[in-house]
Amino acid sequence: MLEHQAQNWQVRKPLARSGSGIVATQNRVAGVAGARVLAAGGNAVDAAVATGFALAAVEPWNCGLGGIGFMLVYSAKEDRASVVDFGPVAPLGLDPGDYPLVGGTTTRDLFTWPSVKDDRNVHGPLSMAVPGHVDGLGLALEKFGTLKFSDAIRPAIELAKTGIAADWFLTLRVATLAQELARYPATREVWLPQGFPPVTAPGAPLERLKLKGLADTLERLAQAGPRDFYEGEIAAAIVKDVKALGGVIRVEDLRRYRARIVEPLTTDYHGARIAAAPGLTAGPTLFRALDGLRDARFQRNGPHADAFLAYATVLRDAYAERLATLGDSADARAASTTTHLNVIDRHGNMVALTQTLLSVFGSKVVLPCSGILMNNGIMWFDPRPGTPNYLGPGKRPLTNMCPVIAAREGRPWFAIGASGGRKILPAVMQICSFLIDHGMFLEDAFHHPRIDASGGDVVAVDPRLPAAVRKALAEKFPTQETEHVVYPANYACPSAVLRDPGSGEHFGAADVMSPWSAAVAEEA
Numbered sequence: 001m002l003e004h005q006a007q008n009w010q011v012r013k014p015l016a017r018s019g020s021g022i023v024a025t026q027n028r029v030a031g032v033a034g035a036r037v038l039a040a041g042g043n044a045v046d047a048a049v050a051t052g053f054a055l056a057a058v059e060p061w062n063c064g065l066g067g068i069g070f071m072l073v074y075s076a077k078e079d080r081a082s083v084v085d086f087g088p089v090a091p092l093g094l095d096p097g098d099y100p101l102v103g104g105t106t107t108r109d110l111f112t113w114p115s116v117k118d119d120r121n122v123h124g125p126l127s128m129a130v131p132g133h134v135d136g137l138g139l140a141l142e143k144f145g146t147l148k149f150s151d152a153i154r155p156a157i158e159l160a161k162t163g164i165a166a167d168w169f170l171t172l173r174v175a176t177l178a179q180e181l182a183r184y185p186a187t188r189e190v191w192l193p194q195g196f197p198p199v200t201a202p203g204a205p206l207e208r209l210k211l212k213g214l215a216d217t218l219e220r221l222a223q224a225g226p227r228d229f230y231e232g233e234i235a236a237a238i239v240k241d242v243k244a245l246g247g248v249i250r251v252e253d254l255r256r257y258r259a260r261i262v263e264p265l266t267t268d269y270h271g272a273r274i275a276a277a278p279g280l281t282a283g284p285t286l287f288r289a290l291d292g293l294r295d296a297r298f299q300r301n302g303p304h305a306d307a308f309l310a311y312a313t314v315l316r317d318a319y320a321e322r323l324a325t326l327g328d329s330a331d332a333r334a335a336s337t338t339t340h341l342n343v344i345d346r347h348g349n350m351v352a353l354t355q356t357l358l359s360v361f362g363s364k365v366v367l368p369c370s371g372i373l374m375n376n377g378i379m380w381f382d383p384r385p386g387t388p389n390y391l392g393p394g395k396r397p398l399t400n401m402c403p404v405i406a407a408r409e410g411r412p413w414f415a416i417g418a419s420g421g422r423k424i425l426p427a428v429m430q431i432c433s434f435l436i437d438h439g440m441f442l443e444d445a446f447h448h449p450r451i452d453a454s455g456g457d458v459v460a461v462d463p464r465l466p467a468a469v470r471k472a473l474a475e476k477f478p479t480q481e482t483e484h485v486v487y488p489a490n491y492a493c494p495s496a497v498l499r500d501p502g503s504g505e506h507f508g509a510a511d512v513m514s515p516w517s518a519a520v521a522e523e524a
């Protein structure tokens with residue numbers, strides 16, 4: 001039984017469809033910026049980079065200049081995928097001794113690690129990993145794009161100058177974190193004007209929240225190029241602010257940081273070739289789960305109970321292996337600040353880009369000189385000495401990001417990913433199976449209820465699933481009926497673009513329950 005049924009409505013969100021390009025993202029304003037790049041002749045990477053930077057100005061609690069991520073790029077001409085890895089790296093000056101465990105308690109923000117003194121790995125200056133966002137998007141543009149960096153970042157500059165519309169969703173996001181945002185003076189000044197979350201009076205034109213310093217920093221990047229963030233005036237400002245706050249990111253950390261292009265993981269699954277990010281992401285765990293489904297022969301016209309039983313089984317097994325060998329551990333109900341976007345252009349080139357600050361509002365620290373909201377990537381590390389994912393200077397932690405691109409018969413098919421911490425992988429795997437195994441249309445796949453089996457004993461079950469599915473799951477696993485609601489995000493927030501193999505038409509879908517999400521066609 002549901003403890004509290006809050007939002008028992010049926011919600012639908014329209015697909016985008018086009019013979020040309022589409023951008024699918026968690027924020028329509030940023031998606032429009034990317035779609036305009038496509039309409040002006042840019043390719044999928046150009047649009048993804050423009051959208052990725054624009055999100056820093058309009059969805060800054062999820063991602064931004066102080067964040068990290070992974071981008072998959074698919075070349076239709078070469079039938080080849082590549083990965084741009086701009087993942088988190090711990091500062092060289094990180095001292096594990098600065099994170100002593102506090103016995104008997106666990107963190108309450110995203111991960112169920114044992115608590116560290118003063119939550120130093122959760123928020124504040126010691127929670128920051130070296131940010132890779134700027135170098136990663138810059139590298140992607142250099143290797144795969146056609147635009148100048150200054151042109152790709154221009155939409156973000158204009159949006160930062162305009163400010164974020166203070167609608168009800170912005171008010172909600174700030175209000176839920178107001179206590180944490182009030183800890184740090186520069187953060188409080190930006191996000192809690194007059195000491196309160198920004199609110200637009202009913203019936204009045206929407207107020208605009210200006211992110212102090214961000215437009216100037218973006219302007220500097222446009223003039224000086226992305227490496228200024230790591231070696232120039234912006235780098236100096238970052239180091240100055242972090243040092244003043246008591247953090248350990250130094251000049252050498254920024255100078256040494258380099259995003260990298262790596263080969264994706266690939267596998268053939270039921271007639272599709274799947275590419276995913278490798279290494280310390282959810283990609284290897286996704287492939288472990290898909291391996292468990294290889295011999296499955298699902299009932300027709302599904303997904304039915306047999307499919308969801310199989311999903312729950314392989315996800316639980318995959319996560320058990322992940323937790324035992326890689327050290328990841330998290331609370332499947334906690335909030336994540338990740339965002340994901342996908343792009344397909346008129347030629348069939350595709351991008352799946354996941355970028356994040358980790359927690360909502362990351363470290364909760366806005367750097368005063370630059371207006372950059374910094375990540376709290378150190379929380380990805382396990383603070384328990386001797387564990388596989390234990391924190392250390394210069395190390396890379398295990399993350400949950402899972403961008404995926406699928407092709408079939410040597411032709412592009414779909415790009416997908418999600419935000420939502422450990423809930424990302426179950427959502428991506430299920431929607432991939434809906435499309436591949438059950439032949440569902442993209443719109444139906446995105447509106448179909450899902451389960452979440454991302455570790456732990458209990459399987460979360462959307463109560464909109466048929467009674468036969470819920471009964472079959474409950475007979476085999478401990479289950480809890482969990483609504484798919486606007487807030488909190490009890491399930492991951494996926495988005496995808498898809499090329500119909502028959503007609504060649506393109507489609508895009510965004511998370512149904514996210515009020516700002518949308519898929520935007522190039523003609524927009």
